[in-house]
Amino acid sequence: MIYFDNGATTFPKPLSVRRAVAYAMQNAGANPGRSGHSLSLRASQLIYDCRENAARLLGVPSPENIIFTLNCTTALNTVIHGVLKKGDHAVISSLEHNAVLRPLEAMKQQGVSYSIAKVVCGDDEATLESFRRAIRGNTKLVICTGASNVFGVRLPVERLAALCRIYNILFCVDAAQMAGCVPIDMLDSGIDFLCCAGHKGLYGPMGTGILAVNTDVLPQSLIQGGTGSMSASPLQPEELPDRFESGTPNLPGIAGLNAGIKFVLSRGEDAIFREETRKARLLYDGLKRNKNITLYTERPDPAAQVPVISFNVRGHDSEETAAALNDKFGIAVRSGLHCAPLAHRHFGTEDTGTVRAVISVFTTPAQITYFLASLDKIF
Amino acid sequence: MQNIITFASMTAAMRARELLRRNRIPARMTRTPAKYRRGSCGYSLVLERDADAALKLLRQSDIRYRGVFADDDR
Numbered sequence: 001m002i003y004f005d006n007g008a009t010t011f012p013k014p015l016s017v018r019r020a021v022a023y024a025m026q027n028a029g030a031n032p033g034r035s036g037h038s039l040s041l042r043a044s045q046l047i048y049d050c051r052e053n054a055a056r057l058l059g060v061p062s063p064e065n066i067i068f069t070l071n072c073t074t075a076l077n078t079v080i081h082g083v084l085k086k087g088d089h090a091v092i093s094s095l096e097h098n099a100v101l102r103p104l105e106a107m108k109q110q111g112v113s114y115s116i117a118k119v120v121c122g123d124d125e126a127t128l129e130s131f132r133r134a135i136r137g138n139t140k141l142v143i144c145t146g147a148s149n150v151f152g153v154r155l156p157v158e159r160l161a162a163l164c165r166i167y168n169i170l171f172c173v174d175a176a177q178m179a180g181c182v183p184i185d186m187l188d189s190g191i192d193f194l195c196c197a198g199h200k201g202l203y204g205p206m207g208t209g210i211l212a213v214n215t216d217v218l219p220q221s222l223i224q225g226g227t228g229s230m231s232a233s234p235l236q237p238e239e240l241p242d243r244f245e246s247g248t249p250n251l252p253g254i255a256g257l258n259a260g261i262k263f264v265l266s267r268g269e270d271a272i273f274r275e276e277t278r279k280a281r282l283l284y285d286g287l288k289r290n291k292n293i294t295l296y297t298e299r300p301d302p303a304a305q306v307p308v309i310s311f312n313v314r315g316h317d318s319e320e321t322a323a324a325l326n327d328k329f330g331i332a333v334r335s336g337l338h339c340a341p342l343a344h345r346h347f348g349t350e351d352t353g354t355v356r357a358v359i360s361v362f363t364t365p366a367q368i369t370y371f372l373a374s375l376d377k378i379f
Numbered sequence: 380m381q382n383i384i385t386f387a388s389m390t391a392a393m394r395a396r397e398l399l400r401r402n403r404i405p406a407r408m409t410r411t412p413a414k415y416r417r418g419s420c421g422y423s424l425v426l427e428r429d430a431d432a433a434l435k436l437l438r439q440s441d442i443r444y445r446g447v448f449a450d451d452d453r
Contacts, residue, residue: 033389036410036422048393062441064390229388232419239443242388 002367005332007149007177007308007358009199009206016259017203024255031248033228043251050258051241057202057261057269058194059185060212067211067244068254072176073099074222075195075211076143078244079172080104082219083141086111091134093127093144093155094118095343100143100174117144119346121297122304124156131160141170146178150343150356151297152280152308154182161190170217176200179210180260181276181306183269186214201272202264204257207250213240221246267361273302276359279368280307283357286372287311293375296347296354310347310354316379318353325355329374333357382430384437385411385423385445392422395433395442399424404433415448425450 003011024046030039032047051063060066069075080103084090092100094116104114115134120126131142142164147154157173164171172193175184179194180201186194192215198208224236225246237243264272280300287293287309294312297305313321322335336353337344344350357371384406386392392408399406406424415423426433430447437444 033422041408044389044393048390048397051390052397063394064388227388229421230419231421232416237387239388239391241390 002329002331002370004357004359004363004367004371005334006360006363007200007338007356008334009197010201010203010360010362012362013203013205013256014260014263016263017205017256020259021205021252021256024252028251028255032251034248046251046255046258047249050254050261053258053261053265054210054212057184057265058179058196058210058212059187059189060194060214061187064240065213067213067241068249069209069211069244070207070250071199071209072174072195072197073209075193075209076100076172076174077103078211078222079141079193079195079219080107080143081222083170083217084112085140087138088112088140089136089138090114090141090143091117091131091139092142093131094346095145095148095151095153095155096143096340097145097149097174097176097343098339098341099176100145101342116342119153119155121153124159127156128159128163131163135167135169139167139169141172143172143174145174145176146182146184147306147308148340148343149177149308150338150340150354151310151347152177152300152305153297154178154304154306157191158189161192164192165190170215177306177308180264181269181273183273186212190214192217198253198257198260202257203260205253208253208257210257211244218243223247272361273306275361276307276363277302279359279363279365280305280309282365283359283368283371284309286368287375290372290375292379296349307359309357310349311357312349312352312354313375313378318355321355321378324378325374328378329370331371331374381450382426382428382433383412383415383423383448383450384426384430384433385415385448386421387443387445389422391442391444392424394440395437395444396424398436398440398442399426399433402432402436404428404436406433412450415446417446421445
């Protein structure tokens with residue numbers, strides 16, 4: 001299988017990640033943070049190591065500000081449901097994933113409202129103005145994707161963070177397609193909440209995610225329960241990360257995530273981003289030469305995009321193209337709406353969807369050549 | 380005599396131990412002994428020396444601890 005579905009989850013994972021998962025299961029298989037015996041302490045150490053490395057990677061002030069979640073969606077829901085109350089308003093971008101849209105839509109029943117700020121591709125000033133216009137007196141939270149999961153378009157998150165500071169509004173970034181690829185420094189940028197998938201650009205196993213917190217204004221916890229701490233109290237602990245981490249954590253997953261983060265740290269996000277952009281340009285240029293292909297964005301530019309490319313074969317639905325790539329050529333891509341109907345509406349691809357090809361560090365030029373050659377003869 | 384520093388969370392205790400290790404102050408992690416639990420369970424660091432230098436470092440790094448106890452039972 002030639003794998004270009006790295007936007008859904010990266011594959012393969014580094015060998016170190018697979019080994020770390022196996023190590024945790026074989027050598028540290030006790031419940032972390034619950035008991036005092038050596039095996040439990042070893043498990044706790046694995047979890048803590050991941051917190052430290054994640055804090056280093058994301059520019060978070062303390063390991064305690066790294067919350068482990070099931071995935072990016074859980075992290076986003078923690079912020080959205082935990083921050084917004086009846087009468088509050090939120091602003092989101094026109095490129096958001098359903099992980100942002102659906103919780104906000106559900107919260108309408110609780111008296112929460114939201115507005116959609118139009119992203120103007122290639123014009124950050126105009127995008128900022130869209131957000132500025134959407135802000136109201138009762139706006140409590142601005143949430144935006146760091147980079148569209150369908151079209152790769154980056155949003156000016158640092159400038160949006162500064163805008164939110166001026167209006168005293170909390171700012172949350174959906175970094176699902178961005179973490180591990182685009183360098184992020186939460187402390188410098190002023191982002192309050194950063195939500196990451198652990199299994200995409202961070203190369204961890206599925207079932208891992210991170211909520212990084214850089215504010216004293218903490219959301220209510222979505223779930224409450226045992227944390228291994230302050231057990232005599234019926235109240236959920238206030239301290240991070242326990243406030244948001246009830247129940248037994250995914251130790252093998254987090255051990256794997258730690259190895260994935262170390263993999264990213266050792267290569268360097270800048271180097272990864274450069275390398276992936278170079279490969280994405282190779283793919284884009286080849287697609288551009290094919291007269292039967294429709295592309296929706298400009299040539300990959302690190303300042304404006306992450307290496308996510310959406311396209312269609314003229315006259316064919318995206319599902320049809322993806323099925324043919326799989327059946328005839330053994331190529332894995334994602335088709336349809338990518339759980340992001342807003343983004344497709346923005347680009348006018350709501351009816352057909354798009355075929356999405358996403359580069360990872362393991363994508364080779366030979367795979368790209370094969371991909372392009374397959375599209376030449378697909379129909 | 381040992382000194383015991385108690386923490387509200389495992390993560391705080393781990394962070395404290397790492398800070399102390401970097402500053403060459405050895406500390407051993409343990410479940411908080413019953414007599415220091417104050418009605419709650421959690422984790423503690425055991426220091427085989429005076430705790431003043433350790434506590435100063437914790438305060439400088441904004442690591443919150445719950446209590447400090449001189450333990451002469453051992």
